[in-house]
Amino acid sequence: MNASLYRALSIQRRVVGALLLREVVTRYGRHNIGALWMVAEPMLFTLGIATLWYLAGLHTMSAIPVVAFAITGYSSVLTWRNSANRCSKAIEPNLSLMYHRNVQVIDIFLSRIILETVGASASFLILTLLFASIGVMKWPADPLLAAIGWLLLCWFALALGLMAGSLSELSETFGRIWHVITYLLFPLSGAVFMVHWLPPAAQQAVLWLPMVHGVEMVRHGYFGNVVPTHESPFYLATANLTLTLIGLALARETAKRVQLE
Amino acid sequence: MIELNEISKTYTTQSGRHHVLDHISLTIQRGDKLGILGRNGAGKSTLIRILSGIEPPTSGRVTRRMTISWPLAFAGGFQGSLTGIDNFKFISRVYGIDYRSKLDFVDDFSELGKFMREPVKRYSSGMRARLAFAISMAIEFDCYLIDEVSAVGDSRFREKCENELFLKRGDRTMIIVSHQPEQIRQHCNRFCVLEKGKIINFDKADSAYDYYAQWQ
Numbered sequence: 333m334n335a336s337l338y339r340a341l342s343i344q345r346r347v348v349g350a351l352l353l354r355e356v357v358t359r360y361g362r363h364n365i366g367a368l369w370m371v372a373e374p375m376l377f378t379l380g381i382a383t384l385w386y387l388a389g390l391h392t393m394s395a396i397p398v399v400a401f402a403i404t405g406y407s408s409v410l411t412w413r414n415s416a417n418r419c420s421k422a423i424e425p426n427l428s429l430m431y432h433r434n435v436q437v438i439d440i441f442l443s444r445i446i447l448e449t450v451g452a453s454a455s456f457l458i459l460t461l462l463f464a465s466i467g468v469m470k471w472p473a474d475p476l477l478a479a480i481g482w483l484l485l486c487w488f489a490l491a492l493g494l495m496a497g498s499l500s501e502l503s504e505t506f507g508r509i510w511h512v513i514t515y516l517l518f519p520l521s522g523a524v525f526m527v528h529w530l531p532p533a534a535q536q537a538v539l540w541l542p543m544v545h546g547v548e549m550v551r552h553g554y555f556g557n558v559v560p561t562h563e564s565p566f567y568l569a570t571a572n573l574t575l576t577l578i579g580l581a582l583a584r585e586t587a588k589r590v591q592l593e
Numbered sequence: 594m595i596e597l598n599e600i601s602k603t604y605t606t607q608s609g610r611h612h613v614l615d616h617i618s619l620t621i622q623r624g625d626k627l628g629i630l631g632r633n634g635a636g637k638s639t640l641i642r643i644l645s646g647i648e649p650p651t652s653g654r655v656t657r658r659m660t661i662s663w664p665l666a667f668a669g670g671f672q673g674s675l676t677g678i679d680n681f682k683f684i685s686r687v688y689g690i691d692y693r694s695k696l697d698f699v700d701d702f703s704e705l706g707k708f709m710r711e712p713v714k715r716y717s718s719g720m721r722a723r724l725a726f727a728i729s730m731a732i733e734f735d736c737y738l739i740d741e742v743s744a745v746g747d748s749r750f751r752e753k754c755e756n757e758l759f760l761k762r763g764d765r766t767m768i769i770v771s772h773q774p775e776q777i778r779q780h781c782n783r784f785c786v787l788e789k790g791k792i793i794n795f796d797k798a799d800s801a802y803d804y805y806a807q808w809q
Binding site: 346347349350354357426428429430431432434588591592 | 642646647661663664670671672673674675683684686687688
């Protein structure tokens, strides 16, 4: 049993690895900076947002340093949103590859999720190192806390990716409304506010959203105690675990229904 | 050994359920050369896909105790925007072989020359088929699934394929589905007909052929 589980895992690692490399080549090609785009793309997004917020003078409105606020907020959005967006409708363009038995629905999702979360994490890390070393922002007060918050957000991205990927195959309606949902989730996700700024009733409401806890935790690690934060790592982990199990069950159902040409 | 146990396959269509395979049981031993005759739409390709494991049966169990190829002569398992080489690299990684050790073989066998470095979507159907066949021969399997061999290329290339597959790999297990009895008669030692979702076994090619002919 253990031997066959080990074998299955090593096949899966091989297949996900192959899909990852293929994805990098098909998406970014071999021209100019190639695979580096997977980090450069989220970096440019985050830089753009940080510049916009800086120019808008948001840094004069609160004690929070605006550059660090933009980087923590926007990087967080990018992890879960890109992971879910890239997984949705991911099966069809890869259908021909499923003529190889070992290539499974879940492998296609996993490869895309890994690509997005690794890209977003690298972009977040590089921007932090860059801005902190040139003095545009302070070094994180508690890097370990920030890192754990970030990892929990990546886990959330994994669960959301599996769910969005499967649901977009199982239901056409979901595929259509998904973009509306992500659009609405962006301002609610904690990226553009600190929970502490909100009235108590609104705090209660947004804290139902798992990713809000992740962003708060990352900012707690970055800003220390400049602003009180309201995260519950336990709530986020529980939500992640539940959503991951739902995502895996949905992916299994999707695999049963996929039809090759 | 490969064993199919009470395999059924049903598709849901606009006009209700469509039963393609109906409680099929079949055992294939190592070294068997099984030919399955069936008309268009009899469920041959579905059976091949279930054997290869790329499509799950609606009910029943498949036991595989040897490595099984993907359906040969099938030129669809490619990513169009990738080059021939990149597609080969991907498939090699999926099956855990070192592509460098077989690149010369694929290059040589497919006769694609500089087109190996062009995206597969620019290939003609003949070029795709050549690449598909060359890659299937680069990765060794215990059992080959063959869906209408005649689809591959011109007669000279077809001869080369048959030599590579049936002579050099004569010791392997083969499962061939076709609507043409000639190929099956030439390469197989077990014969059956797939008709209305059921498998009917025959001892000799001629009796399978006679039975098949009366349904034509």
